[in-house]
Amino acid sequence: MKVGLITGNPGHPVLAATAALLVEDGHEVVVVPSAGPFAGPSAGPFAGPSAGPFADAVDGLVDVCLLKARTPRALSLAREFEQRGVPVVNSGAATGLCQDRVRMADLAAAAGLPFAATVAAGPLRELTAPAYPFVVKSRHSRRHDLVARVDGPDRLRELAEQWPEEPVVTQPFVPGTGWDQKLWVVDGRVFAARRRSELATGSGEPGRAEDWEPPAARAALALRVGEVFGLDVYGVDLLDGPAEPVIVDVNAFPGIRGRAGAPEALAALALRVAAERGRSLVGRSLVGRSAVPSGS
Template sequence: MRIGLITPAPDHPLLAATTALLAPDHAVEVLNPDTVRSVSDRPHADVYLLKSRTPHALALARELERRGARMVNSAAATARVQDRTEMADMARQAGLPFAPTRTFAALSELAGLADPVVVKSRHSYKGDLVARVDSHVQLRELAERHPQEPVVVQEFAPNSGWDHKLWAVGDQVFAALRRSELAPGEQGETRPLAPADLPSGWADLVRRVGEVFALDVYGVDVIGTGGDADARVPLIVDINAFPGIRNQPGAPEALAALALVRP
């Protein structure tokens, strides 16, 4: 088979390890959306792994799909979860436990909101806005830095300060605990978490997200609510297409197997 990687960073650990598994028996080629302007004059691969979410990467993916190529994930599914308003609406309509989400055209419209709240860019992109706001002073400062930013707002749900980072590659679920960027103190610490140690039903919840959003490789950010003693009630706060899934044994193997699945 011919497998294409739509990415400007084929050396990403997940992609590099997956390529090493596939290369002995299959042709793996890189399509860098930062430099390739069109695919109309080149033969296409049997399947593409859409790791980039830039507008041009999505345009290339749509062009390849029109020509019959299989895409993991599809351009439509990838774009859908970049809009946090559409994401929240779809999730709630499907009965998923997604954080109640309101949309505002600009931060200046948030005056009078009860705090604390979590403010995020409406459209997900690298370096997008994600901030906890605890006072009108913080809100005013944020609005001054991002005066025209369309945003979504979620009420802050009390939790342990640790996010459950859950990932799926096909039917396989991977997990870790990561110190929330909204929690006070040192950020970024990640703890390993075996999927078997997840609260009952959480792995199935992740798979249900994939069904609702037609995603094959994706991440689901979940916080456990219900108090410190039993923070087992899941609340989904974000979904993203084709995340990095770093340091997860078995993830490259799962991705390689998914790429080889015939349509």
Template sequence: MRICLITPEPDHPLLAAAAGLLRAAGHGVDSLDPGAGAGLPAQASPADAYLLKSRTPQALALARELERRGAPVVNSAAATALCQDRTAMAELAARAGLPFAATRTHDSLGVWAASGDPLPGGPVVVKSRHSRRHDLVARVDDAARLRELAVRWPQEPVVVQDFAPNSGWDHKLWAVGGRVFAALRRSELSPQGRGATLPLALAELPHGWEELVRRIGDVFALDVYGVDVIDTGDGAPLVVDVNAFPGIRGQDGAAESLAGLALARAAAHRG
């Protein structure tokens, strides 16, 4: 089988480990960097499966072209793009009845901050509508803090979620081909910063959370994804974000699961 990685970072620990396993088993692995102008020549023979570990417009365009030609791409371009739009994400989750944080959208942070009384109900979490590296994620307790953010991000489309009291720790949950992994990490809203990611056994998750992660994969049509969940008390989950193809660092078995998923998709395509 020949597997291709769509990424500018083929040496990412998860990808590198999975590629090593595939090569050791006699399979071919190469990569395409869409940001460097890499594309698929019109007459080139496609790989048996592609792993889309990039969310740039160039990467999504390449993935769509591969799908048009009939090649399997994990995750699909459509599923990856949906997870970049936090408004669309929240709308889909609500339609599916998932315990997702209620989300409101404003086209411009600056315009919203300048309107009347934008914070009538207490603290909120403000995020960039479009998920990307170094995007905006901040807790806002008062109008002064909101105006401060608006100075830095005046034109930014944002989503707003009511702040849910919690322990200050995020449950970082991931799935690769149906296998779930878990860890704890301090919230990025914490004054102490995120700190280290702490491993968490699945048996330590509240009842039903593992099944919730798998259901999210079905709803969002994802095979490799991350789910950020906070415990709002007595094990009640609140989903605050879904990510397509996150890094999943330091999780034993993740590389094996990714390699197995790639081969399964390649075999299904050949079959």
């Protein structure tokens, strides 16, 4: 099997470990850069795509792609693969949806998921504060985006000076227990950790992640998120609300760092999806042959 990685960082721990498992098992891993032109083979245990236009190189390049990057180019590459019949995990559409926190909240609410009330607020400099304290976030989820607790006008002015044109959303601050509950799912397998929240402590930095075994109901909630959002590899951030857990974010293809068994689950998912594609191609070929009149 040939497995493609759409990423700007093939050395990311979970990707590198997954690729090593696949290569060890006799498969080929192809790095599809998520930024800039194709530059030939990648370093390390991966085979790189040939130089040249992507549309000319994609046919037959891989059997399945893992979409780790979320840049506009990465999403464009994912759509190109999908249009040519190559499955992408997660799909470009599902990944793109998870970058817009308003669309995420709307979809979750329509499905009855306990997602934090999320209000689009336009540019941060124009934000009219709801009741303090509240949480302000970049509307578009990305690396190093804005996520901050706002306790009063001084803090709001400070953030507005730093991020004046940033489109933001607001969410109510949920005090909870002060612990972020992180659940990651790979093909139906749930991994979890918890850590002290920077929003609860006001430190500006999250605490160290600790092993945590989620209650069955929370694991089931995480699995339901995948069904609603059409995701196979994703993260769910939970807080303890007054009556039930509250989902505050969903991330397509998160890092899943330090979770034993995650690379194995990811490698198995890639091979399963690739095998399903192979069976589908064989099926279509047989159907085509059966349609040819005998003796023609």
